[in-house]
Amino acid sequence: MARLLTLCCFLFFSLALAAQPAYHHMSDYLSIKKKNGRTVQNYYPGMPINFVTTDDIPYEGPIAQIKNDSVFVRFFQIVKQPTIWGNYIVDTVKTYTVPFHYKDIKNIIANRTIKRRGYLNTLGFMLKIGGAGYAVISTVNSLRAHEAPFAGGNGTNLLIATGAFGLGYYMNQRFKSINRISKKNRIVYVNMQ
Numbered sequence: 538m539a540r541l542l543t544l545c546c547f548l549f550f551s552l553a554l555a556a557q558p559a560y561h562h563m564s565d566y567l568s569i570k571k572k573n574g575r576t577v578q579n580y581y582p583g584m585p586i587n588f589v590t591t592d593d594i595p596y597e598g599p600i601a602q603i604k605n606d607s608v609f610v611r612f613f614q615i616v617k618q619p620t621i622w623g624n625y626i627v628d629t630v631k632t633y634t635v636p637f638h639y640k641d642i643k644n645i646i647a648n649r650t651i652k653r654r655g656y657l658n659t660l661g662f663m664l665k666i667g668g669a670g671y672a673v674i675s676t677v678n679s680l681r682a683h684e685a686p687f688a689g690g691n692g693t694n695l696l697i698a699t700g701a702f703g704l705g706y707y708m709n710q711r712f713k714s715i716n717r718i719s720k721k722n723r724i725v726y727v728n729m730q
Contacts, residue, residue, distance in 0.1 A: 587646045607636040639726045661708025668702030
């Protein structure tokens with residue numbers, strides 16, 4: 538009886554192992570690379586992606602599949618439905634998948650880019666407002682008191698305010714556009730077939 542049980546277990550496990558493929562095929566993926574070929578970031582199925590197409594329309598959603606030079610992005614149709622208690626619940630009505638050819642993607646926006654540019658752009662705006670505001674108020678107060686605007690310590694303060702305004706202007710120009718086409722990076726489709 539023990540031999541029969543051992544034989545059955547051996548046959549069961551050998552058939553189970555034979556039914557599985559001998560190798561696992563890796564899915565294709567998108568890669569953002571610099572001009573020198575260095576990889577900046579890779580996108581695989583299941584990862585969220587935020588991109589702008591060549592016709593300047595932004596899209597965002599999880600990647601369902603990457604194959605045949607296309608990225609299949611899943612979108613969700615979400616609606617608010619009223620309840621009997623007078624409040625609303627959010628419910629997903631349907632999901633659909635839309636294919637995009639990888640050459641139709643103009644720019645992929647990384648989450649770290651959004652955070653970095655958002656914070657630095659806001660900081661630049663605050664520096665511009667603060668520097669300009671202090672310079673104007675200091676100049677008006679000096680003229681109202683019938684003093685020279687650059688006399689004494691006021692000249693140093695105006696110079697610092699002008700520097701803060703200049704730094705804010707530079708930061709706004711440098712970090713203003715998230716969707717700018719970067720000539721340093723390119724989108725590469727990596728075929729794993």
